[in-house]
Amino acid sequence: MSTKQAVSERQPDRATVDQTGLQTSLPDYVASLALNHSSYWAFSNYKSVVTELSRIRHAGTIMEIGAGRSPLFEDGEIARMGVKYILNDISDVELSHSCREAERAHFDIADPDAAEIERLRGQVDLMFSYMVFEHVSDARASYVNIHKLLSPAGICINFHPTLFALPFLINRLLPISASEMLTRRIWKSEEKPKFPAYYDRCWVSRTSRDFLLSLGFSQAWQLPFWHHSYFQFDRWLNTLAERANWTALAAYCFTIVVK
Secondary structure, X not given: OOOOOEEEEOOOOOEEEOOOOOEEEHHHXXXXXXXXXXXXXXXXXXXXXXXHXXXXXXXXXXXXXOOOOOOOOOHHHHHHXXXXXXXXXXXHXXXXXXXXXXXXXXXXXXXXXXXXXXXXXXOEEEEEEEOOHHHOOOHHHHHHHHHHHEEEEEEEEEEEEOOOOHHHXXXXXXXXXHHHHHHHHHHOOOOOOOOOOOOOOOOOOHHHHHHHHHOOOOEEEEEEEEOOOOOOOOHHHHHHHHHHOOHHXXXXXXXXXXX
16 A cells, blocks of 8 residues: 555445456555546546446445536436436536536535435435535535435545645635636636635645544545646645655645545
């Protein structure tokens, strides 16, 4: 197992049989993911990671947290996976812009009193998010709700930036108006709205994993990835941090929990 992998667990996970007939457990798969250090790899392969987690869990229902107008999966991909796809977002306007043929669930994942969460309690086998959890105002409430929504042995993976990487630290410290202007200048786009970034619990540490276990999850992993594409003058620092396994300076992370 790579020294880069950060893991906390209470009990072994179930195994599944892959297409080659070999037995694959969730911990084995996570360990294979931990061999990759680059955020460019993480961005290029996230969809296949979610697909594989769906297969390992034998998922029947999956939910994308904060799917908005641009869900991760196309209709054809969902049809091939053979799952029920639920799109969640805090904004019904954003959900209305999506053309996917999927069920909508309009609620704030950080809302402890959301009626939709009670309706869907224990029904979701796999949950995932893509660059959403930096915008979540209350990580504790969000993970409590994730625990409620997941079925027994359900899995959630959140792909998010980490606070102490330089561009995200700047983003956190800047007023939202300045942050929005800077983001649009870098990406030269005004199509998508800019949501406040809180970075609550968006860092890699044993304390973070213990926090997740304290909420009732049986296993918790954090897989850090280094490097970002916002600017280049700190490239040397990212390279050094990756080689030295300085997880506090990772740019992105897969946070994975199991009910």
